[in-house]
Amino acid sequence: MQNVFDSNVHPLFPQDLEASSDYLDELEVSLRKIGTFRALAVSLPGLNRHVSQEQFFEIFSTKHFFEPVWALSSLTEKDVAAEVARAIDFGSRLMKIHPRLLDTNLEDERIRMALLAIAESGMGSLLCTYPYGKSNGKNLHLPSILEATIPAESRVVLMHGGATQLLDVAEWARTKSDNLLIDLSWTIVSLHNSSVKFDIESLVRRFEERIVVGSDYPYIALGQFAKVLAGLEGPGLELSVKKAFGDNLNRFLLGLN
Numbered sequence: 001m002q003n004v005f006d007s008n009v010h011p012l013f014p015q016d017l018e019a020s021s022d023y024l025d026e027l028e029v030s031l032r033k034i035g036t037f038r039a040l041a042v043s044l045p046g047l048n049r050h051v052s053q054e055q056f057f058e059i060f061s062t063k064h065f066f067e068p069v070w071a072l073s074s075l076t077e078k079d080v081a082a083e084v085a086r087a088i089d090f091g092s093r094l095m096k097i098h099p100r101l102l103d104t105n106l107e108d109e110r111i112r113m114a115l116l117a118i119a120e121s122g123m124g125s126l127l128c129t130y131p132y133g134k135s136n137g138k139n140l141h142l143p144s145i146l147e148a149t150i151p152a153e154s155r156v157v158l159m160h161g162g163a164t165q166l167l168d169v170a171e172w173a174r175t176k177s178d179n180l181l182i183d184l185s186w187t188i189v190s191l192h193n194s195s196v197k198f199d200i201e202s203l204v205r206r207f208e209e210r211i212v213v214g215s216d217y218p219y220i221a222l223g224q225f226a227k228v229l230a231g232l233e234g235p236g237l238e239l240s241v242k243k244a245f246g247d248n249l250n251r252f253l254l255g256l257n
Contacts, residue, residue, distance in 0.1 A: 004229065005246040006031060006039035007214030008126075008159065008185035009066070013048045013059070020059045028065045034226035037246065040094070040214070042126065043071035045101045053083075057090040067253065069094040069126060075102055075110040084121045093256045096126040096159075105132060106145050115154045124155040124256050126183075129162045129169065141165075143172035155179040155256065157212065157249075160186050170203050173210060181252055182207065184244075185214030189228050204232060208240035212249045 011027060013020050031039055041063075043056050051059075053070055060068040070087035072080065072095055087095055095118050099105050106129065118125045127150070131140050142165045150156055161182045162169030173180045188200055204211055215225040232241055 003037040003246050004035050004213065005249040006036045006185075006217075007157065007183050007212045007249055008216045009039045009041055009214070010044055010047060010216070010218060011041050011066075012218060013051050015050060017051065017055065017059070021062075024059070024063050024066070028063070030222055031065075034222050035229075039066055040069050040126075040249075041066040042069045042096050044096070044098060045071055045073050053086070054090060057092065067094070068092065069096050071096045071098065072102070072114060075104065075108065075114060077110075077113060080114045080117050084117050084123070087123065088121055092123065093253060094124050094126055094157075096128075098128045100128065100130070100132060106140075106142070106149055112149050112151060115149070115156065116151045119151060119154040122256060124157065124252065126157045126159050128159045130160050130186075131163060131165055141168070143168050146172065150180070152177065153179075155252065157181045157183050157252065159183045160216075163187050164191070166191075166203070167199055170207055170210075174207060178209070180210065181212050181248060182210050183212050183214060186216040186220060188213060189216075189220045189224055192228050192231075201232060201237075204237065204240050204244050208243045209248065211244040212252075213244055 011024065014023055041060060043053060057068050060066050070092040072083055074080065074083065097111060097114055099108065099111065115125055129142060131142055142162045146169065156179065158169060158173065158180060161184055166187060170182050173182055184200060213229065215222055
């Protein structure tokens with residue numbers, strides 16, 4: 001398998017934080033076994049309730065295989081400003097916005113405010129684009145929502161690529177600046193047995209500069225993720241796969257302050 005920069009790993013820390021170092025060493029070994037050379041360690045609101053954001057970053061301070069990502073925990077303007085400053089103090093280059101876990105949706109105007117604050121700080125954003133909203137995702141046209149939500153100056157990874165609206169989101173992102181990447185974590189595995197599988201193969205070929213891949217571990221098993229990626233390594237896909245599996249996310253990070 002090609003070397004993979006996993007865009008979306010969610011560590012589940014043991015209750016005994018003193019065991020965290022061993023846990024992360026074991027997770028790194030598991031990721032390396034499937035061909036991963038680096039991974040974004042993405043914090044999520046409520047996932048590790050016994051671990052503060054500051055502790056999350058301190059734990060990763062000696063784990064250079066992982067790039068820790070700060071999770072935004074509030075969408076009030078004052079809190080966003082404070083969290084952005086705090087994240088920078090702890091060396092974060094990326095901030096995750098997960099609307100559902102913030103008890104809202106992509107139609108919330110505060111998300112645009114948060115994306116702009118993150119961009120002005122020099123950081124990039126991971127924005128969950130799984131389609132849900134006031135109608136539980138039904139009849140939502142994600143490209144229109146993203147057009148209204150994402151400031152032109154923001155550097156954003158569109159997490160899950162809109163899932164079932166992947167093709168529409170990818171086509172919309174193609175017309176925008178290079179600051180937008182389309183992430184296939186969760187989507188690449190969960191929709192593998194549907195017609196979307198062929199869409200993903202086409203996307204990797206057509207939008208090779210914009211695609212990144214991730215496991216969404218532990219929600220997706222690493223072995224399952226590796227098996228799906230192996231299916232993308234067909235003839236004529238070598239360069240496209242190399243970019244999608246690792247080069248694009250590396251380039252995105254290098255462009256951040």
